[in-house]
Amino acid sequence: xxxxxxxxxxxxxxxxxxxxxxxxxxxxxxxxxxxxxxxxxxxxxxxxxxxxxxxxxxxxxxxxxxxxxxxxxxxxxxxxxxxxxxxxxxxxxxxxxxxxxxxxxxxxxxxxxxxxxxxxxxxxxxxxxxxxxxxxxxxxxxxxxxxxxxxxxxxxxxxxxxxxxxxxxxxxxxxxxxxxxxxxxxxxxxxxxxxxxxxxxxxxxxxxxxxx
Amino acid sequence: xxxxxxxxxxxxxxxxxxxxxxxxxxxxxxxxxxxxxxxxxxxxxxxxxxxxxxxxxxxxxxxxxxxxxxxxxxxxxxxxxxxxxxxxxxxxxxxxxxxxxxxxxxxxxxxxxxxxxxxxxxxxxxxxxxxxxxxxxxxxxxxxxxxxxxxxxxxxxxxxxxxxxxxxxxxxxxxxxxxxxxxxxxxxxxxxxxxxxxxxxxxxxxxxxxxxxxxxxxxxxxxxxxxxxxxxxxxxxxxxxxxxxxxxxxxxxxxxxxxx
Numbered sequence: 001x002x003x004x005x006x007x008x009x010x011x012x013x014x015x016x017x018x019x020x021x022x023x024x025x026x027x028x029x030x031x032x033x034x035x036x037x038x039x040x041x042x043x044x045x046x047x048x049x050x051x052x053x054x055x056x057x058x059x060x061x062x063x064x065x066x067x068x069x070x071x072x073x074x075x076x077x078x079x080x081x082x083x084x085x086x087x088x089x090x091x092x093x094x095x096x097x098x099x100x101x102x103x104x105x106x107x108x109x110x111x112x113x114x115x116x117x118x119x120x121x122x123x124x125x126x127x128x129x130x131x132x133x134x135x136x137x138x139x140x141x142x143x144x145x146x147x148x149x150x151x152x153x154x155x156x157x158x159x160x161x162x163x164x165x166x167x168x169x170x171x172x173x174x175x176x177x178x179x180x181x182x183x184x185x186x187x188x189x190x191x192x193x194x195x196x197x198x199x200x201x202x203x204x205x206x207x208x209x210x211x212x
Numbered sequence: 213x214x215x216x217x218x219x220x221x222x223x224x225x226x227x228x229x230x231x232x233x234x235x236x237x238x239x240x241x242x243x244x245x246x247x248x249x250x251x252x253x254x255x256x257x258x259x260x261x262x263x264x265x266x267x268x269x270x271x272x273x274x275x276x277x278x279x280x281x282x283x284x285x286x287x288x289x290x291x292x293x294x295x296x297x298x299x300x301x302x303x304x305x306x307x308x309x310x311x312x313x314x315x316x317x318x319x320x321x322x323x324x325x326x327x328x329x330x331x332x333x334x335x336x337x338x339x340x341x342x343x344x345x346x347x348x349x350x351x352x353x354x355x356x357x358x359x360x361x362x363x364x365x366x367x368x369x370x371x372x373x374x375x376x377x378x379x380x381x382x383x384x385x386x387x388x389x390x391x392x393x394x395x396x397x398x399x400x401x402x403x404x405x406x407x408x409x410x411x412x413x414x415x416x417x418x419x420x421x422x423x424x425x426x427x428x429x430x431x432x433x434x435x436x437x438x439x440x441x442x443x444x445x446x447x448x449x450x451x452x453x454x455x456x457x458x459x460x461x462x463x464x465x466x467x468x469x470x471x472x
Contacts, residue, residue, distance in 0.1 A: 109314075111310060111312060111314035112314060112316065114268050114314065115314035115315075115316070116316075117267075117268065117303075118266055118267075118268070118303065118306075118307070118308045119328035119332060119376070119380060120300060120303045120304060120328060120332040120333070120380070121328065121331070121332060125331060129327075129331070130316055133318050134318055137318070209360060210317050210318055210360040210361070210362050211317075211362050212317040212362060
């Protein structure tokens with residue numbers, strides 16, 4: 001059982017890591033689009049965020065999995081489910097991250113932008129070196145919440161038949177007629193979130209050298 | 213009296229926010245080595261004037277130039293701003309010290325001062341660091357270079373922000389009520405620093421409520437009232453022999469201790 005669950009955990013960890021790798025930067029772009037003075041873009045991003053947050057992630061995953069076939073008649077290989085899973089998680093989490101970034105970006109005082117402007121920093125220098133580092137410090141608690149939710153949300157991949165840890169636990173439980181695999185899976189998820197909490201705590205501590 | 217070349221020239225500046233006309237045709241020129249104080253009641257347009265000069269606000273009408281760099285040209289239909297590259301060049305000619313410092317909280321004192329000269333002006337690191345240390349020594353903050361702003365007092369933070377502005381080697385340095393956010397005992401430190409800069413013939417434009425300081429340090433005082441220059445002249449004369457009723461009333465208000 002542990003071997004199978006361990007294999008599942010690797011897939012769970014992969015979904016988790018890929019989602020963060022994709023959604024953390026994509027969220028910045030979506031947040032910037034959402035705050036753009038170019039209204040059509042701002043509205044489009046608003047709509048995007050609303051849709052992603054307003055429909056179940058499970059449904060979004062299914063749509064990505066089966067949409068290509070039902071909508072366009074494209075049959076994809078059996079490995080498509082992994083792509084559908086990664087894309088679905090990234091697109092969904094980027095929407096949540098975008099709103100957290102937006103809150104953080106809007107909390108940075110105007111004076112920071114003005115000081116940077118007078119000193120001659122370009123717009124992108126100002127954002128990357130003055131604003132973003134301060135935003136990161138401010139949004140860590142909110143991001144921590146999302147990241148921990150993500151650990152557990154990876155279990156939604158079971159609807160695509162991906163053998164991550166929850167799917168695996170379910171299969172073992174069914175074959176052994178036992179609750180034990182679920183209990184073990186729960187303990188591993190908890191351990192995973194403890195690990196995530198510890199990492200987030202370290203980042204928070206690293207950035208605690210100043211306050212504003 | 214300063215007779216150097218004109219570093220800043222502003223002509224017939226107009227600025228409105230919605231229906232509220234804040235600047236109603238202000239002209240101002242500042243010569244090299246001159247210290248100009250701008251006084252006036254709150255809402256009189258002092259800060260807006262400074263923000264327009266430092267390109268944080270755009271003028272609706274008027275001409276603005278820094279030496280040979282024409283920043284805006286009044287086309288008759290409004291102020292026409294020069295291309296971005298010219299504005300970027302103009303920004304290299306002035307510095308601004310903010311009322312509430314606006315230091316970068318995540319940078320150390322040293323990085324606050326050196327980052328823009330290195331990143332924006334692309335100057336040599338060694339040279340910039342050496343100059344920053346000199347500036348810090350001048351500000352009495354040599355032992356604070358690795359501190360972050362939140363570990364400094366307000367007065368120290370303001371001195372760092374003056375050093376940050378000076379590190380860019382501006383030809384004109386603007387101060388927007390540099391002591392308003394400080395406790396009275398810290399105010400003295402800042403005023404001493406500015407006095408020191410005046411002795412070195414730094415060209416400065418200072419918006420201030422410190423009337424006696426303005427009289428002592430400035431060559432010239434401009435009294436703004438309701439968006440216009442209501443009175444202007446040599447510092448002592450403006451403070452000691454005000455001509456207009458508005459200025460007399462304003463100064464009385466200060467002498468009775470009513471600082472807003």
